[in-house]
Amino acid sequence: MPMYERGNVRIHYEEAGSGFPLLVIPGGGLNSTIEGLKTHPFNPLVEFSNEYRVIAADLRNAKGGQSTGPLEADRPWDAFTDDHLGLMDHLGIDKFIVLGFCIGGPFIWNLLKRAGNRVVAAVPVQPSGYRHEMPNLSYTNNMKGWGPELCERRPDIKMAQVDTFLTNMYGGERADFVYTVSRDFVRNCQTPILILPDDVPGHPYVVAMESAYLAPNAQVSLYPWKMNPRQTQIALRHVRGFLSANRPAAAARPLAAAAQ
């Protein structure tokens, strides 16, 4: 089981395929794990490993995962982004494309803010965002679905710390838009972005579309795109074309040839 270790952080990751690096961030909120990809609308470790070096990791401290580390209550988003960037460093990868489900959306924006020169292109899939009519949704979901089990596994962590962590992650000034960056940041972000919107409570369509309208080099998939396998296949072809068109020329080969 491949592990990346940095101090008291241990991150379990898996790789599939070869080619230009594609970092995959599973969905599932703070319980984002590689295993969870099997329940997603598509599994990038399967779909893209014929052309890319696909890398996915268990999120630090996710239930059911093998990654652990401190609960950095003062910098919740950045702590996870440290792990994503640290894993890329560990693997000797400078530039990469990133595809993230759900919580992967805010993580992608944070990666673009922190290491925009390394992220060549990004695909937020059913991205999470703040929904004004349900202001406590992410806090409440994780207080129930993540915190108790984490405290049980980790005697050094108390629910009061989980509360602070989640409040800093989702509350206050962060309770807006995509949590991790401002609209101004998105407006100035030249990185190519492909968004596959959703519209469940944790994944507001309006926020996905707002980020698409603001980002000057964004595109959007068909919608809905996951009501049946045929829709998903159509969306996947869009993702493949987007990845192919944006990976550096040295890694390129024609899409049609790859498909045959």
Add this chain to the structure above:
Amino acid sequence: MPMYERGNVRIHYEEAGSGFPLLVIPGGGLNSTIAGLAASHPFDPMVEFADGYRVIAADLRNASGGQSSGPLEIDRPWDSYTDDHLGLMDHLGIREFMVLGFCIGGPFIWNLLKRAGDRVVAGVLTQPSGYRPTMPDLFYQNNIKGWGPGLCERRPDITMAMVSDFLNNMYTKRADFVFTVTRDFVRQCRTPILVLPDDVAAHPYAVAMETAHLAPNAQVSMYPWKANPEQVSLAVRHIGTFLKANRPASQAQQPVRAAAQ
């Protein structure tokens, strides 16, 4: 004014940019003209894609307001236009090309794929026309009113009876799906396709989506994609990515991102 001539057919065309060839078929039914691209279309490919492609558009043979003319080939309406598209590519020394068509360009693209599938590298069907069972004579009526009279006025050799026969062969006797090919053809077509659906009377959403679901290498844009300029920009970026991902490797120049800057 560049002209391609073949016998008694004269086709006015224009070019913009350089790179892998992109044939553009304007919309406007049988009055499809180059001028229409800038005047009435959601975006103008001559402007949008000229920085990376050799974009070529032509006035459709006998379109009102255009400069292309030729016989009315009553027995082979669709194929006579496809002759002009393929003939123009031959005239320009182009073997393989991509094609982007609006409205009537949809059925034309399918006919190009049927007649010269080995030459068409990829196709973009923008607000494609199709048959709507609830309005079975829509295209006949539109053209018998909006195209036939002007044509007969310009061309004394053509009568409204001939126009009627032409339109019946073009639409009435082919009243299904995309007019030019069967569902089986689409099901077997491996060429990469990007469909940008519409849903006005002549551009049925259901047919556009049916082609996308049938064709094994199809993509679909967001929908709606032309309710405002921001949506159109998103859709045009999708087209840009699609074209870049599918043009032959020898034509690849720089990543889309670099080209956009």
